[in-house]
Amino acid sequence: MNTNKFISLGVLAVAASLTMIGCKPKGPQTVTTGGAAEKVYVAPGKYDEFYDIVSGGFNGQMSVYGLPSGRLFRIIPVFSLFPENGYGFSEETKPMLNTSHGFVPWDDLHHIALSQTKGEHDGRWAFGNANNTPRIGRVDMKTFRTMEIIELPNSGGNHSSPFITENSEYVVAGTRFSVPVGENRDVPVSSYKKNFRGTLSFVSVDPANGGMKIAFQLATPPVDFDLSRAGKGPSHGWFFFSCYNTEQAYTLLEVNASQRDKDFILAVNWKKAEEYLKAGKAKKITNVKYAHNYLDEKTHTATSEMLNEVMELDIAQLKDIAYFIPCPKSPHGCDTDPSGEYIVASGKLAALIPVFSFKKIQDAIANKDFDGEFGGVPIIKYESALKGEVQKPGLGPLHTEFDGRGNAYTSMFVSSEIVKWDLNTLQVLDRVPTYYSVGHLSVPGGPTAKPYGKYVIAYNKITKDRYLPTGPELTQSAQIYSIDGDKMQLLLDFPTTGEPHYAEAIAAEKVAPNSTKIYKIEDxxxxxxxxxxxxxxxxxxxxxxxxxxxxxxxxxxxxxxxxxxxxxxxxxxxxxxxxxxxxxxxxxxxxxxxxxxxxxxxxxxxxxxxxxxxxxxxxxxxxxxxxxxxxxxxxxxxxxxxxxxxxxxxxxxxxxxxxx
Amino acid sequence: MNQPLNKISRILIMIASLALCSAYVTPLWQILMWAPQYPEGLEMKIWINTLTGNIKIISALNHYIGMAHIEVSMFPEFKYMIYIVGVIILIGLFSTLINRRWSLLVFFFSLGAAGLAALVDFYLWGYKYGHNLNPDAPIKVPGMVYQPPLIGTKQLLNFTAFSGPDIGGWVFIVVAVMVFTLLVLEQFYFKKNDPQ
The missing domain is CATH 2.60.40.420 (Cupredoxins -  blue copper proteins)
Known part of the structure; x- marks a missing residue:
C-alpha cells in the first residue's frame, strides 16, 4: 500500500519535471508556402511584370530589379561614385557630384519617387533623396541615368524626400535635422528652440524635361521631419509631413525625443503657398549657396551651377498654409490612401495606428477646431482630424501602402511582420512574419491612385540566417508576398545591394517601350x-x-x-x-x-x-x-x-x- | 525519528550531497528568449555566483522599454549563495554521519527551504525588473509590464520568454526528490521490512 503511494509520488515528481521541460517552446518556425515557386518564376527570356526601383541607402545609388523574379538588372549611380562605369570619375560626370561643399562623392539615398500624371505612374523619371548632404537626384527612365541633382539650402539632412504630387508638380524635401539658418549660424547647440529652423523645400519639376528648381521653401518651427506624402484626388493641393522631436531635444534624442505622447503630422496647403508666392508674400533669401547640376544628353556632359537665392514662406506668419495634427509617438510613415481621403500615420513607438480623414481636417480648419499652437502654427484637435485608430496592429508600425481594394498594409519593425487591415473598418485582417525587421514596404503602384494590388515587397533591415553567411557583413534583403488572396503568402526572398529603404515598382509596359538603345552619333x-x-x-x-x-x-x-x-x-x-x-x-x-x-x-x-x-x-x-x-x-x-x-x-x- | 538510517539510504544521501557540488560548476537556472528577429534565441544563464549568456544583447533590447541594465551586481545573492549551498552539502554529509531519520528530515527541509527561498527571491527580482521601468523609456506600451515568467513560458511583446531550471537546478531538484523518496521509504517501507 505504502509502496504504491511512494511509486505514485515518484511518478508525479517525474511527470512534473517532464511537464516543465515540455514548457520550453521551440523557436518561431519558418512558414512554408505552397505554389510560391511558380508565382515568381519568370522563364529564361521572358520579362518581369514590374520594374522595381529600389533605394540603395548608404551606397547612394538606386537599383533596378524585376518583379516578381527579384532579379537585379542595374545599379544606377546617383549620389555616389561608381567605378564600374566611371560615374563621378569621368570628366563629364564629375560636375554631377558638385555641391556648395565641393565635390561630395557619396550619399545616403533613402526614398524613391516615380513621376506621376493624374495620380498614376507615367514612367518618365525616378527621384531619389540624399539624406546626408541634402540633395534630390532625378533619373531618366529612358536611359536609367542620373540627369540632374539639385542641392537644398537651409537643410540639415534631406530625409523627408523626394515625395511627389499627383501631376509631378513638386517633389518635396523636408529636413530631418533642423539647423540654424539666416545670417548668424554660429550659435550654441542648446539654442535649438530659439535659433534653429526646419525647412520644407518644394522643388518644381518642369513637365517638359523634368528640370528641377526650388520654387519655394517653407520655414517651420524646429523639429525633425521624417516622411511625407502628397494628397491626391480631393486632397490634391495638400502635402502631409510626419515630424518627431516636437520635444525639441538636441541631445540623446533616443530618449529625449520620445517623451511626448503625441508628435505631429504637418498638413501643408501648397496651393495656398503658391498663391502667397505669387502675391509676393515670400521673402527672398540670398545668403544661401547651393549647387544645381544637370547632364546634357547632346554633349554627354554635366554642368554645375551655383545658385544664391531661394524664396521663403514662413508658416508661422502665414497662418493658413500649414496645420499641425497631433499624432502618437514619433510618427514615421505618413501615407495617403489611393482615394486621397485618408492619411495613415505610423507612430513608430505607438501601439496603434491613427487614420486621419482629409474631410475632417478641412472641417476642423473651417471651424477653427484648434488646440493651441506649436511654434506659432495652429494645432488641429486630434479627435477632430481622426477617422479612427487601428488597435493593436503590432509593434513598431513604420510605413503603410495600399492595394486599391480597400486594404492597407503596414510594416512592423519591432514585431517583424506585415499587417493587413481594412481601411474602412480599421480591423486587422491578416499578419505575416518578415525575415527580419521590415522597414519600408511597397506595393507596385502603391503610393499612386491606382495600385496594382498583386504583391507587397518587404525591405528588411536584418537578414541574419536567411542566406549563406558572408562574414560580419551580410546582404540586405527584400521579400515578396502575394496579396491577391485573403491571406498574404510569402513567395520569395531576394538579396539587395546597399541598404534598401523605400522602393517603388512600376508596370513594365510603362517603361520598357521607351528605353533608349543607343545615342545617335550625329547628335x-x-x-x-x-x-x-x-x-x-x-x-x-x-x-x-x-x-x-x-x-x-x-x-x-x-x-x-x-x-x-x-x-x-x-x-x-x-x-x-x-x-x-x-x-x-x-x-x-x-x-x-x-x-x-x-x-x-x-x-x-x-x-x-x-x-x-x-x-x-x-x-x-x-x-x-x-x-x-x-x-x-x-x-x-x-x-x-x-x-x-x-x-x-x-x-x-x-x-x-x-x-x- | 531517532531510528538509524538504512545503509543504502546513507550511501544514496552521501551521493546526493556530493552531487550538489555540481552547483558550483553548472548553471542553475536559465531564461531563454525568442523573437522573430532572434530565431536562434537569446539566453541568460544564472550560476551560483554569476550570470552568463547574451546579457548585453538582452539589456540593449530591453532598454527601449525602460528595463534596467542587467548586471551581476544587481544580485547580492551571488555573494552568499556559494555558502548556502556549501552549508546544505554539509548538512547532507552530516546527516549520514548522524545517521538518524531526523537528520535526513533536516536535510530535506534545508533543501526545500533553500529551493523555495530561491524561487521567492527570483520572483521578487523578476517583479522588480519587470515593473520598475524608466519613465523616460522611448517605448511605453500602456498597461504593459515585463516580468519574466517564474517557471514556464510567457509572451512579452514580440519576445517569447521561457524560464526554467538548468543543469545545476535539475540536479538540485533530483536530489530533493531523491531525499524525499528516501524519507518516505524510511518512514513507511524500510520500517516494515526492518529485521529488528
Missing amino acids: NNHPYVARGEKQTKVERKGNRVDVYMTAIRSHLTPDNIEGVKLGDEVYFHVTNLEQDWDIPHGFAVKGAANAEILIMPGETQTLKWKPTEVGVVPFYCTDFCSALHQEMQGYVRVSPPNSNVPLKFSTGKIEPSGEK
Missing part, C-alpha cells in the same frame, strides 16, 4: 567628339594633352601615341562609334588614379590621366565587346619633361624605322 555635340576615325587627333595646349579617340570593334584610334611628357595632364576623350544596341566599349589606362569609363554607343566620355613615370604605358578596352576584344589595346609613350619627342599618333601604321 553627339560633345566638344571633344570624334564622329569618325578621321576626326581622331591628339592636341597639346601647354601641358594639357587632349586625345580625341574612337572605339569600334575591335580597335581604338589612335592606338599608338608618342610625345606625352611627364608632368602632362592627358585627357582621353573616347567616342564609341558603334550604333548597335548593347555594344558598349570601356577604356582604362595603367596607373590612372580614377577609374575606367564605359562608353555607350554614340557617346563620348573622358578619362583624365596624369602619367607618373617615364616609359610606355598600355591602355585597353575593358568591356568584352567582340571576339577580338582582347586585341583592343594600345600604347602611349611617356618621355621625360625636357625631351623633344614629337607629338604623334596613329593606328595601323607600321614604322619600319622602329626595327632599327
